[in-house]
């Protein structure tokens with residue numbers, strides 16, 4: 001059986017690794033991002049996506065619909081984070097966090113429902129420990145991830161009859177390009193590696209479909225980064 005997956009934020013970091021992993025495990029992957037990837041694989045569709053734009057998300061799904069009406073795996077991963085104090089954060093940046101990290105998943109799932117496969121579709125959301133733990137200087141990120149978690153918890157109950165699986169991941173800091181843009185001075189040694197994230201992700205994807213993982217929190221053994 002051909003299995004179809006959507007990965008948002010496939011151009012960098014975790015999303016890029018997830019897309020490559022799924023391709024090597026036989027999935028046909030629709031990767032969504034603004035900048036695209038250099039993945040060359042006949043089963044990879046590099047689709048332009050601005051997750052914060054309703055029009056862009058609808059166009060993304062129009063492309064998906066040309067190939068399939070069934071999605072077996074969704075990796076809700078696209079996200080941004082700016083590290084700045086509340087006093088120095090602009091309202092524009094705060095709104096952008098909400099638009100990408102909170103409104104984005106709403107648009108993604110609003111348009112997904114007709115592609116769900118009963119008892120098969122698996123929805124994996126890459127939230128963050130910041131979805132239920134407050135860190136200083138990432139107020140917009142915290143607010144947007146707490147918001148995303150609230151949305152996912154509501155959706156889970158609304159879609160109960162579809163019998164799809166929801167896995168919410170709450171990783172701590174991971175050494176990805178996200179941190180290059182943040183300019184934070186934290187030691188990369190105290191962050192998880194992308195391979196650590198992938199070992200958890202691999203376990204979940206390969207687990208029997210009768211198992212669900214409502215919440216998985218994992219972080220570097222050094223603890224929370226702050």
Ligand SMILES: NC(=O)c1ccc[n+]([C@@H]2O[C@H](COP(=O)([O-])OP(=O)(O)OC[C@H]3O[C@@H](n4cnc5c(N)ncnc54)[C@H](OP(=O)(O)O)[C@@H]3O)[C@@H](O)[C@H]2O)c1
Pocket residue numbers: 008009010011012013014015032033034035036049050051052077078079080081100126127128129170171172173174175176177178179
């Ligand atoms: N790294 C960490 O420490 C960490 C820890 C916990 C959770 N997370 C979460 O993991 C997810 C992936 O982060 P990462 O560390 O892999 O960061 P990353 O390397 O910066 O990748 C972020 C991805 O999100 C995409 N993206 C951002 N804005 C988008 C938009 N408007 N529309 C579509 N795609 C968009 C980016 O693509 P384009 O810019 O090309 O659009 C990129 O592919 C995020 O949700 C993040 O919150 C990260």
